[in-house]
Amino acid sequence: MNKNLKLYIYAAIAICILVGSSYLYTRFGREKEVEITLNEAPKELLIGETGSLTFTIKNNTKAHMSFDISFESKYFDTNSTFKEELDPNKASSFALDIKAKNIDENSKKTNFKIIVRSEEKSFVKNLEIIIKKPDVIIDEVKPDKLKVKAKSTKYISVRIKNKEKIDLTNLKIRLTSEYRYYSIDREGLEKIDDSYVYAINESLLYNEDLSKTFYITSDLTPGSMRVEYILKVELLWKDFLMDEKNVYLEVEP
Numbered sequence: 001m002n003k004n005l006k007l008y009i010y011a012a013i014a015i016c017i018l019v020g021s022s023y024l025y026t027r028f029g030r031e032k033e034v035e036i037t038l039n040e041a042p043k044e045l046l047i048g049e050t051g052s053l054t055f056t057i058k059n060n061t062k063a064h065m066s067f068d069i070s071f072e073s074k075y076f077d078t079n080s081t082f083k084e085e086l087d088p089n090k091a092s093s094f095a096l097d098i099k100a101k102n103i104d105e106n107s108k109k110t111n112f113k114i115i116v117r118s119e120e121k122s123f124v125k126n127l128e129i130i131i132k133k134p135d136v137i138i139d140e141v142k143p144d145k146l147k148v149k150a151k152s153t154k155y156i157s158v159r160i161k162n163k164e165k166i167d168l169t170n171l172k173i174r175l176t177s178e179y180r181y182y183s184i185d186r187e188g189l190e191k192i193d194d195s196y197v198y199a200i201n202e203s204l205l206y207n208e209d210l211s212k213t214f215y216i217t218s219d220l221t222p223g224s225m226r227v228e229y230i231l232k233v234e235l236l237w238k239d240f241l242m243d244e245k246n247v248y249l250e251v252e253p
Helices: 003-033
Strands: 035-042 045-046 050-059 063-072 080-085 092-098 107-118 121-132 134-143 143-149 153-162 171-176 183-184 191-192 195-200 207-216 227-237 240-252
Touching: 003 035, 035 107, 035 121, 045 092, 045 195, 050 063, 050 080, 063 092, 107 143, 121 143, 143 171, 143 207, 143 227, 153 171, 153 191, 171 207, 195 207, 207 240
Parallel strands: 045 121, 143 240
Antiparallel strands: 035 050, 050 092, 063 080, 063 107, 107 121, 134 153, 153 207, 171 195, 171 227, 183 207, 191 195, 227 240
16 A cells, blocks of 8 residues: 555544544533533423422532523523532532423423533533323314394303313313304303403313303394304313314394
8 A cells, every 4th residue: 555645544543533532522521520410300291381390510520610500492481590609529409490381283392401501611401301282172062053043042062071181270161253243141251352261160080071051142133134253162271272163153133
């Protein structure tokens, strides 16, 4: 083999070793300077639910270190930050509450970062938390089509079902329409802006269902033209939308 070619090969190997060693030190050696250990962390949270996170930071160097600790995730509400001073080989533990935000899909794996900064160095601990929506649905709205005479009253029955393997509270049924000339009645119903909201006070047990009846009165005056409109029935949990169905109404003079 050509002598110069051998030298080029040896030089290339040496460069690869140096680059690799530098990367390994940056990737792993630096992490050993500061140790971040998770003590407690939720593996799964429902939207709107709060979980507890505890972790420990240890200074493995021979020097005193100052730390700024923050957190990063677009799927959780947490504005907490910490500052800490640690002597060599000393550790300190921290606790915070993290609240899961709403998600578009039924379930999502999310990333939560613990970021520890000291001067120009950063140390990161990643954890994966699943956020999910509770499996609670509007099982049936009956009837889903209504003909209502002006100034008369009809009713609809809304049945909801809990398929989540825990008891659920904080459930609400909201009824809304762009049509202005109607009213809805039942005990416990509250009018909020353009909607009628009914808060379900009892717990809905796993695999159980419950039905509520709502009375709808058309305020269209006799002699007016026939009107068709949609009444939207929505199921809320902790004010998050879980499910919705439409009722089609026809008001006759």
